[in-house]
Structures are given as C-alpha cells and as structure tokens.
Amino acid sequence: MTNSLIELQSVSRSYHGVAALEGLTFRVEPGEFVAVVGPSGCGKTTLLNLLSGCDIPTSGRIERRGSVRMVYQHDGLFPWLTAGQNIDLALRKLVSAQDRKSQRQALLNLIGLEGFADHYPHQLSGGMRQRVELARALAGETDLLLMDEPFSALDYLTRLRMRDELARLLHERPRTVVLVTHDIEEAAQLADRVIVMSGRPGRIICEHSLSLARPRELTDPEVTHAVQTILSELGLGMQRSENDRTDEETK
Amino acid sequence: MPGCGFARQQEKAIEPESNTAADHALVPGSISVKRQGFSLASVLAPVGVATGVLAAWYVLSHFHVFPESAFPTPGQVVEGFLEKCRHGEIVDDVIASLYRVVFGFVLAVTLGIPLGLWMGTRPKIRMALLPAVNFFRSLSPLAWIPFAIMWLGIGDRPSIFLIFMTAFFPIVLSTCAAVAQIPNVYFRVARDFDFGGVELLLHVTLPAIMPQVITSLRVTAGLSWVVVVAAEMIAGRDGLGFLIWDARNLLRPDLVVVGMVIIGCIGVVLDRLISQLTRIPSIRWGYDK
Known part of the structure; x- marks a missing residue:
C-alpha cells in the first residue's frame, strides 16, 4: 500500500x-x-x-x-585491498572496466582522497578509512x-x-x-x-x-x-x- | 635487521587510534611505512657476539678443556670445510637436503592449507577431525622414523615423508584457527557485495588468514629443516644429516662442525626468505597492527 x-x-x-x-x-x-x-x-x-x-x-x-548496504563502526574495509580496490568491490557488477575506473575516481574525488587509491587501510587514519567506507557504501545504486x-x-x-x-x-x-x-x-x-x-x-x-x-x-x-x-x-x-x-x- | 618486526609491533601498539589534526592535512606520499634504519649498533652487536663465541671456542680448544679428539679447533673446521668443498660433495648434500625439505614442505602446504580451510569453515568437519589432527600434531615426527624406513626404505622418500609429517599438522591447525578468528564483519561485508562460494573463499577467507598462515609457514619450515637432519642421519645415504652422521663414524669432529655450521646458515636463510612474504603489500596489514 x-x-x-x-x-x-x-x-x-x-x-x-x-x-x-x-x-x-x-x-x-x-x-x-x-x-x-x-x-x-x-x-x-x-x-x-x-x-x-x-x-x-x-x-x-x-x-x-x-537493496541495502551497511556501513560498519570500523574495520569494515578489507585490509588486504587498497582503498581503490575496496571501492571497486561495490562496483564489481559494472561490466565495463572503463566505467568502474571512472566511477571509482569520482568517488575518491568526492571524499577528497584522490591520491590515496593505492593506499592500504592500515596506512590511512581512522577518519580517512571511514570516508573510504562511506564512498564504498555510496558506490553503485543502493x-x-x-x-x-x-x-x-x-x-x-x-x-x-x-x-x-x-x-x-x-x-x-x-x-x-x-x-x-x-x-x-x-x-x-x-x-x-x-x-x-x-x-x-x-x-x-x-x-x-x-x-x-x-x-x-x-x-x-x-x-x-x-x-x-x-x-x-x-x-x-x-x-x-x-x-x-x-x-x-x-x- | 634481526628483531625488527617485533620492535615495529611495539611501536605501533602505543600509537593513538587515529590522528585527527592530520586527517585532512595529509597529502599523498606523506604516509611512510616506519622503518628502523641500519644503525651501527645493529650491525656491531651481532658481529660482537659472533666474535665472542668464536673466541670462547678457540680458548676452549686451545687449552684442551675437552679431549682433542672430541673438540676440533676453528682451524681444523676451516680445513675440513675446504676439503669438503674440493670434493664437491658438500654441494650434493646441501641440494639433497634442500630437495627433501622443499618437496615435503610444499606437499604439506598444498594439502594442509585446503584441509585447514575446510575444517575452519565447516564446524562439523572441524569437530570430527580436530582431535585426530591434534593427536598427530603432538606426536614427534621422529617417532615415524621406524615406519618411514619400513615402508619407504632408505633415501629421499622416508625423509620427504617425515618432513610432510612435521609440517602438515601444524599448518592444518593454524589455518583452521585463523579461519575461526576472522572478524565476522568481513563476511557481512562480503555478503553485502554478493560474494559466495569459491569467490568468498579466494577473495575473503584466504586473504584474511594469510598473515597468520605465513607466520605458521615460518615456524613449520624451521621445524622441517630441523627434522630433515635427524631423518637423514637414520634413513639417508646423503644429505647434511648424513654428512654429520658419517663424519661421526669416521671420527672427524671437524666435519661434524662443518655440517652444523652449514645447517645453521641455511636455516637462517630459509627463514629470511619466507619472512620476505610478510612484505607483500596485501599481507603487510597483518603485521603492522
């Protein structure tokens, strides 16, 4: 109803x-x-x-x-993947690699971490990690x-x-x-x-x-x-x- | 850099959770992995200890604290080493031992990690197999020597079997325990992103346990190198263990020491090699916490 x-x-x-x-x-x-x-x-x-x-x-x-996506308190990012790869998780349904790349870049720009795509979570501060987590949650259509x-x-x-x-x-x-x-x-x-x-x-x-x-x-x-x-x-x-x-x- | 890993862990432990002020100010490239540089002391101290040990050895042998026939001088050992090198057989022995350890160890890893994963992810399988694995893990692999010889004779095969028995069970156990310790949040995240089945195993479970698995590989590789010597003494006709046993039968304590030094050096190199795996970027996180 x-x-x-x-x-x-x-x-x-x-x-x-x-x-x-x-x-x-x-x-x-x-x-x-x-x-x-x-x-x-x-x-x-x-x-x-x-x-x-x-x-x-x-x-x-x-x-x-x-569709539902969850944002966790902390450590929701996979520590064995870089910030960029973590965001890619949410984009893996996209068929075209070009799309994935441009969306990932757009999200990193959005959270102001353009240069940090290749950093691992343990190399980022708590706030930065949580921003990546937000970007990942916002990626794609949820x-x-x-x-x-x-x-x-x-x-x-x-x-x-x-x-x-x-x-x-x-x-x-x-x-x-x-x-x-x-x-x-x-x-x-x-x-x-x-x-x-x-x-x-x-x-x-x-x-x-x-x-x-x-x-x-x-x-x-x-x-x-x-x-x-x-x-x-x-x-x-x-x-x-x-x-x-x-x-x-x-x- | 001996001991460097431990020092880094301690450093990290006293750091605050996050750095607020720097949060926005950070620019790419300003984050660097902390490293202990080569200080003079870190080189001099081990060299000093080695010199001390050599000096004590020299003094003990010079003053005949032990009977000469059972306590070679450093000079005799160097001569023995050169003699062995001239014949070239020492290289064959090193290769024989390394071959057995690598063969047995690789076999244990390729079978042990999958079994550990299976046990770790299936509670019923774990319940059924864990007591048996624990039993064999507690059993010294050397207890298998009689059967190793009876079943497999003399040569490469019994040693490979014993190395397998040394490494397999600890690898299974630590893999299984590592799976059980994976934070639940990773599986929930994986669910959110539609990971399942083999994909979940390869992209979530396996990378999540890699740091612990590698630690276990370091330990078991060290154990294997220890066991191969004993295996070859009894069930071998060549290899470093046999070299020592043969030298003892020939009443050549200098060659015994040659064997000991080579075994120790190769053991250290093996450990260094495996510890290089911890530097892989997708594994480092497990050691930097």
Missing part, C-alpha cells in the same frame, strides 16, 4: 526467552534520514541485523524493499544505507568533521539512511527523524521530527533543542515542564 523502503509492524526479537526488542513499529520513507538512538543494550545491533535481513524477528513483520555507529571509533573532532562529510555526501548522492547511534548530537544534527529507544528490552519511547533542511549546524537552535528534548526523554537532561514539551515536540 505504501512505497516505504522499510516497514516494521510490532516487531519483537528475543534471545533464549530474553527480550531484546519489543513491539517496534515504524516506517522509513524513500529519501528519509532516520536515526535511532538509545542507551547501550537497547538492541541497536539487533535492530540493524533485522533491518539488513541477517536476522528474523521472533514476532511481528518486517517489509523491506530495494536504495538504503544502514549505518552502525559509523563514527563511534573516531575521536570527537574527527567525528564532528565526519558528520559534515556525511551530510555533504548525501547532498551529492541522496540515499535513504537508517543511522543507529548512541550519539544524540549526531542523530539530531543529521536526521530528519530521530527514534528514541528505551533500555533493554528496547522499545520506542518517542520520535522527533526535525524540519530544518539538511545539512545543519550542530549549533542550530532546532538541533540543540532536539538534543535537549531527547536527553530528557532518556532521563538524562534537565527536567523540563510538561507544557514546554508538548509545545515543541512533533510526534
């Missing part, structure tokens, strides 16, 4: 009787950037496994359309990108820079994204919609939509406000009045 890329209907997943996720219902529309935040142990990894099709729910229904805390292994400043980079890349090559993260700032700065999860078993506490156009500044009022609201939802921020909340929250 819809053209959502992903649709979850009261999805639960438990392991040996212990619930990891409980009653998740949400949709991801084409072109949307959805972030999922929550405390550790809220079943983020389980959720990604379900979304990528690596795992099936104990109960409920998941519908998925189109409908949905799943990101598993893609910047969590980086230091704070590199992480800030990588957020801008990701926003820029998505501006150049729009994709539908589901970003799973524990970094609330990251979620609020990047996503159109932030899904806040509770601790184990993971349930959806609430959803926030951000209307401000991407890319955004970390200091944009809407972003900082969303951060504040999400923190208080998770019981971490300063308690604010009920009135205040219903005013500014869009469900």
Whole structure:
C-alpha cells in the first residue's frame, strides 16, 4: 500500500526467552534520514541485523524493499585491498572496466582522497578509512544505507568533521539512511527523524521530527533543542515542564 | 635487521587510534611505512657476539678443556670445510637436503592449507577431525622414523615423508584457527557485495588468514629443516644429516662442525626468505597492527 523502503509492524526479537526488542513499529520513507538512538543494550545491533535481513524477528513483520548496504563502526574495509580496490568491490557488477575506473575516481574525488587509491587501510587514519567506507557504501545504486555507529571509533573532532562529510555526501548522492547511534548530537544534527529507544528490552519511547533542511549546524537552535528534548526523554537532561514539551515536540 | 618486526609491533601498539589534526592535512606520499634504519649498533652487536663465541671456542680448544679428539679447533673446521668443498660433495648434500625439505614442505602446504580451510569453515568437519589432527600434531615426527624406513626404505622418500609429517599438522591447525578468528564483519561485508562460494573463499577467507598462515609457514619450515637432519642421519645415504652422521663414524669432529655450521646458515636463510612474504603489500596489514 505504501512505497516505504522499510516497514516494521510490532516487531519483537528475543534471545533464549530474553527480550531484546519489543513491539517496534515504524516506517522509513524513500529519501528519509532516520536515526535511532538509545542507551547501550537497547538492541541497536539487533535492530540493524533485522533491518539488513541477517536476522528474523521472533514476532511481528518486517517489509523491506530495494537493496541495502551497511556501513560498519570500523574495520569494515578489507585490509588486504587498497582503498581503490575496496571501492571497486561495490562496483564489481559494472561490466565495463572503463566505467568502474571512472566511477571509482569520482568517488575518491568526492571524499577528497584522490591520491590515496593505492593506499592500504592500515596506512590511512581512522577518519580517512571511514570516508573510504562511506564512498564504498555510496558506490553503485543502493536504495538504503544502514549505518552502525559509523563514527563511534573516531575521536570527537574527527567525528564532528565526519558528520559534515556525511551530510555533504548525501547532498551529492541522496540515499535513504537508517543511522543507529548512541550519539544524540549526531542523530539530531543529521536526521530528519530521530527514534528514541528505551533500555533493554528496547522499545520506542518517542520520535522527533526535525524540519530544518539538511545539512545543519550542530549549533542550530532546532538541533540543540532536539538534543535537549531527547536527553530528557532518556532521563538524562534537565527536567523540563510538561507544557514546554508538548509545545515543541512533533510526534 | 634481526628483531625488527617485533620492535615495529611495539611501536605501533602505543600509537593513538587515529590522528585527527592530520586527517585532512595529509597529502599523498606523506604516509611512510616506519622503518628502523641500519644503525651501527645493529650491525656491531651481532658481529660482537659472533666474535665472542668464536673466541670462547678457540680458548676452549686451545687449552684442551675437552679431549682433542672430541673438540676440533676453528682451524681444523676451516680445513675440513675446504676439503669438503674440493670434493664437491658438500654441494650434493646441501641440494639433497634442500630437495627433501622443499618437496615435503610444499606437499604439506598444498594439502594442509585446503584441509585447514575446510575444517575452519565447516564446524562439523572441524569437530570430527580436530582431535585426530591434534593427536598427530603432538606426536614427534621422529617417532615415524621406524615406519618411514619400513615402508619407504632408505633415501629421499622416508625423509620427504617425515618432513610432510612435521609440517602438515601444524599448518592444518593454524589455518583452521585463523579461519575461526576472522572478524565476522568481513563476511557481512562480503555478503553485502554478493560474494559466495569459491569467490568468498579466494577473495575473503584466504586473504584474511594469510598473515597468520605465513607466520605458521615460518615456524613449520624451521621445524622441517630441523627434522630433515635427524631423518637423514637414520634413513639417508646423503644429505647434511648424513654428512654429520658419517663424519661421526669416521671420527672427524671437524666435519661434524662443518655440517652444523652449514645447517645453521641455511636455516637462517630459509627463514629470511619466507619472512620476505610478510612484505607483500596485501599481507603487510597483518603485521603492522
């Protein structure tokens, strides 16, 4: 009935009787950037496994359309291949070698690593590796990108820079994204919609939509406000009045 | 550069995960693989040790600490070496031993790595075969000498068999263990890019275990070189092991030492050769962490 890329209907997943996720219902529309935040142990990894099709729910229904590609926390690049060869993995369905070469070059230009095609991952910094990983994920035609805390292994400043980079890349090559993260700032700065999860078993506490156009500044009022609201939802921020909340929250 | 690999590992371990400031500033070519240059000490120290050993040997033989008939002087050994060289048979012995080790070792590698891969990727196969492999691995290959001779006689074949028995089981085990240690993320990435079957094996599993496999090849090649000497002493009519055994029967301790020196030198060269594999760019990553 819809053209959502992903649709979850009261999805639960438990392991040996212990619930990891409980009653998740949400949709991801084409072109949307959805972030999922929550405390550790809220079943983020389980959720990604379900979304990528690596795992099936104990109960409920998941519908998925189109091709999915995953961006991993770190070390998702094959260390025995150069940056260029790693990007080529995503282009191997292209028949013409000429096409592959030009696309690979375009992607390396896009991430600003033109001269690094022949460098191995271990010769690159963490930020550079993650940029190659993004380029590889954006290569070819993919409908949905799943990101598993893609910047969590980086230091704070590199992480800030990588957020801008990701926003820029998505501006150049729009994709539908589901970003799973524990970094609330990251979620609020990047996503159109932030899904806040509770601790184990993971349930959806609430959803926030951000209307401000991407890319955004970390200091944009809407972003900082969303951060504040999400923190208080998770019981971490300063308690604010009920009135205040219903005013500014869009469900 | 002896010991260089270890030093580099330690260096790397204390480096921070990533370098932020340099992240964008880096230009191609500014990344260089760290290398320990040839310092004077790295040359002088080993030479000093060698000189010390030679001096101690000279002193021990000069003052007849051991009976003269059982403790050759350095001079006698040099003379023995020249004598062997004149006859040319020493080259034949070296070739005979190397041939056996290379033959047996290559056989063990070509059968051991596939079996290790098979065991590593199939839990049921692993469950069935692992105890047996562990059993034979724990068994000294020298215990096979009686059967090696009974089944294969004297000459190349028993030695090749013993080398195979030396190298095969450790290679199987380390390949199998390396497969089990491959981070799951590589297989998930491979799945995302539609790798499967033989392609997965050749393009993901095999390259992922290469660093560990090469380490194991270094160890087992060294073991094989040790075992060939013992094998030839008993089941050979030529080769370096036989040279030593023959010299002992002829009461020529100087020639025993000649054999020992040649064996040691070739062992070091073999190890250096195999360790060159770790410099291959698509394998280096496993040692730079």
